[in-house]
Amino acid sequence: MQQYSATRGQILKLLEAEGDTSQESIKRVSEATGVPEADVYGTARFYDLIVRPGPRVCQGLSCLMAGTEELCEELTDAGISFHRVSCLGQCDRAPVALDGQMTLTHCGPKGGISPDSSELAMNLAGAEDLNYPALALARKNGAEWVAEQLESSGLQGRGGAGFPAHFKWNAVRKESGPTKYVICNADEAEPGTFKDRELMSRRPHLVIEGLAIAAFCIDATDIYLYVRGEFPGPGHSLEQAIKEAAQHLGDFNFHMVHGHGAYICGEETALIESIEGKRGMPRLKPPYPTQEGLFGKPTLMNNVETLACLHSVLCRGGDWFAGLGKTEPGTKLYCISGHVQSPGVYELPLGVSLDELVQAAGGYVGNPMAFSPGGASSGFLPISERDRPLDFRGLPEIGSMLGSAGAVVINDTVDMAWAARWQTVFFEDETCGQCAPCRIGVRYVRRALDQFIEDGDSSHLDHLNDVAWEMAEGSICGLGMTAALPARSAMQHFPQGFSRDGEESHDG
Numbered sequence: 331m332q333q334y335s336a337t338r339g340q341i342l343k344l345l346e347a348e349g350d351t352s353q354e355s356i357k358r359v360s361e362a363t364g365v366p367e368a369d370v371y372g373t374a375r376f377y378d379l380i381v382r383p384g385p386r387v388c389q390g391l392s393c394l395m396a397g398t399e400e401l402c403e404e405l406t407d408a409g410i411s412f413h414r415v416s417c418l419g420q421c422d423r424a425p426v427a428l429d430g431q432m433t434l435t436h437c438g439p440k441g442g443i444s445p446d447s448s449e450l451a452m453n454l455a456g457a458e459d460l461n462y463p464a465l466a467l468a469r470k471n472g473a474e475w476v477a478e479q480l481e482s483s484g485l486q487g488r489g490g491a492g493f494p495a496h497f498k499w500n501a502v503r504k505e506s507g508p509t510k511y512v513i514c515n516a517d518e519a520e521p522g523t524f525k526d527r528e529l530m531s532r533r534p535h536l537v538i539e540g541l542a543i544a545a546f547c548i549d550a551t552d553i554y555l556y557v558r559g560e561f562p563g564p565g566h567s568l569e570q571a572i573k574e575a576a577q578h579l580g581d582f583n584f585h586m587v588h589g590h591g592a593y594i595c596g597e598e599t600a601l602i603e604s605i606e607g608k609r610g611m612p613r614l615k616p617p618y619p620t621q622e623g624l625f626g627k628p629t630l631m632n633n634v635e636t637l638a639c640l641h642s643v644l645c646r647g648g649d650w651f652a653g654l655g656k657t658e659p660g661t662k663l664y665c666i667s668g669h670v671q672s673p674g675v676y677e678l679p680l681g682v683s684l685d686e687l688v689q690a691a692g693g694y695v696g697n698p699m700a701f702s703p704g705g706a707s708s709g710f711l712p713i714s715e716r717d718r719p720l721d722f723r724g725l726p727e728i729g730s731m732l733g734s735a736g737a738v739v740i741n742d743t744v745d746m747a748w749a750a751r752w753q754t755v756f757f758e759d760e761t762c763g764q765c766a767p768c769r770i771g772v773r774y775v776r777r778a779l780d781q782f783i784e785d786g787d788s789s790h791l792d793h794l795n796d797v798a799w800e801m802a803e804g805s806i807c808g809l810g811m812t813a814a815l816p817a818r819s820a821m822q823h824f825p826q827g828f829s830r831d832g833e834e835s836h837d838g
């Protein structure tokens with residue numbers, strides 16, 4: 331098995347402190363860590379916040395629809411230099427810009443959340459319980475009882491795949507060996523998604539309590555929190571919560587790791603590589619992280635929201651949690667942005683329709699035409715699907731997915747080829763590049779869309795479905811498998827926008 335250097339994991343932190351990737355900086359980090367200069371340089375070049383620090387303007391779809399281009403003009407006129415970057419996770423406040431310290435400098439009003447209610451599993455507007463009663467119950471009743479409650483809750487992982495949480499917990503519990511790890515995946519960077527940001531900021535104790543329960547249950551002492559680099563505020567809330575809860579947490583060791591601007595590090599094995607101080611490139615699976623994860627040890631990784639559900643699953647019972655759902659167990663934090671009155675994060679029974687979600691968000695703006703139910707990776711659906719349950723099992727039946735539940739509504743002022751183009755740009759910017767079908771395919775798709783947009787000749791799109799098939803079949807991870815979906819689904823559901831005669835207004 332691969333050997334891990336004790337200091338390799340510090341490379342990214344040291345590079346961030348250096349502030350640039352000059353030869354001198356690379357040399358200093360190499361000397362400090364014992365990692366060859368070429369390796370340090372190769373690692374550094376992978377991460378956008380290290381390669382391109384400084385002010386940034388979001389070019390995610392919700393920001394683009396809300397006026398990214400105008401914002402860029404305004405900044406340019408004011409003599410402010412900036413980078414246009416992938417989605418910044420602030421779609422509810424679009425269009426946004428951050429300064430070099432990752433503080434919002436330009437944004438819309440604060441997004442909405444659900445009103446305070448004790449009938450919600452996470453209740454973003456609720457007060458924190460600093461007594462950690464769920465952790466106390468876990469310690470009193472034992473790990474087996476926790477696993478039983480988790481199973482009866484039916485909780486599905488909220489990071490995107492909807493995998494039953496108790497399967498993964500039990501898989502790690504079964505692994506023998508003295509060292510296991512727990513990781514909180516807080517790298518949230520899917521365009522349209524910003525629920526974990528709100529959860530960490532408003533209810534950090536729910537997340538920390540969930541992590542402690544997970545560590546207790548699988549018998550781990552070291553807990554890692556990998557927080558998106560563009561989220562310093564939420565990261566600080568978690569750090570503060572760990573301090574405040576010290577009396578309940580006992581011997582657990584918490585390690586905060588800040589991301590460095592690479593969407594792919596949200597993929598679980600890429601995230602592990604990144605904690606280990608390497609380029610965030612997904613690993614081939616198996617072995618799964620539950621068997622060989624961080625530093626080669628069995629590792630339980632869950633999304634922020636999955637962990638935050640543990641408090642109510644244990645305090646109110648797995649059956650109570652399961653009963654909250656509409657078509658599948660529990661409540662869900664749905665993000666909504668784009669053409670709606672009050673973009674924000676709304677906690678609703680899992681399985682509500684788009685119409686129900688938009689009702690919570692104050693209604694549609696304009697004449698709705700399309701939506702993405704779960705971020706860029708879920709492609710586009712026509713508004714005629716507005717009554718369909720937004721859940722994990724149903725959406726794949728129509729070629730989409732719930733993913734991270736980052737819904738984006740698009741009205742009829744938008745050209746779908748333009749929208750598909752920008753979602754594809756996102757994947758092109760964020761591919762890690764290790765598999766040819768993904769690296770080459772996503773560029774092909776983006777170029778085909780650009781050529782079509784330029785001259786209206788739909789023959790540029792003739793091979794797109796074949797390329798999409800190659801990408802879906804030949805990619806290691808979910809990024810490459812879904813990167814062509816925005817283009818494919820837009821062409822499938824909005825054919826009039828992809829023919830020579832297609833007449834639609836241009837938002838770009």
Ligand SMILES: Cc1cc2nc3c(=O)[nH]c(=O)nc-3n(C[C@H](O)[C@H](O)[C@H](O)COP(=O)(O)O)c2cc1C
Pocket residue numbers: 486487488489490491492493495515516517518519520593594595596597598599631632633634636637807808809
């Ligand atoms: C390209 C890609 C990006 C991902 N980004 C995230 C992310 O930002 N946050 C997250 O929790 N899971 C993300 N995932 C899913 C993780 O790989 C993993 O399934 C998840 O963290 C497991 O937690 P859960 O079981 O609680 O959902 C991503 C997956 C892929 C393929």
Ligand code: SF4
Pocket residue numbers: 594611612760761762763764765766768769805806807808809810811
């Ligand atoms: S599919 Fe794309 S992002 Fe995923 S491992 Fe392959 S090249 Fe990297």
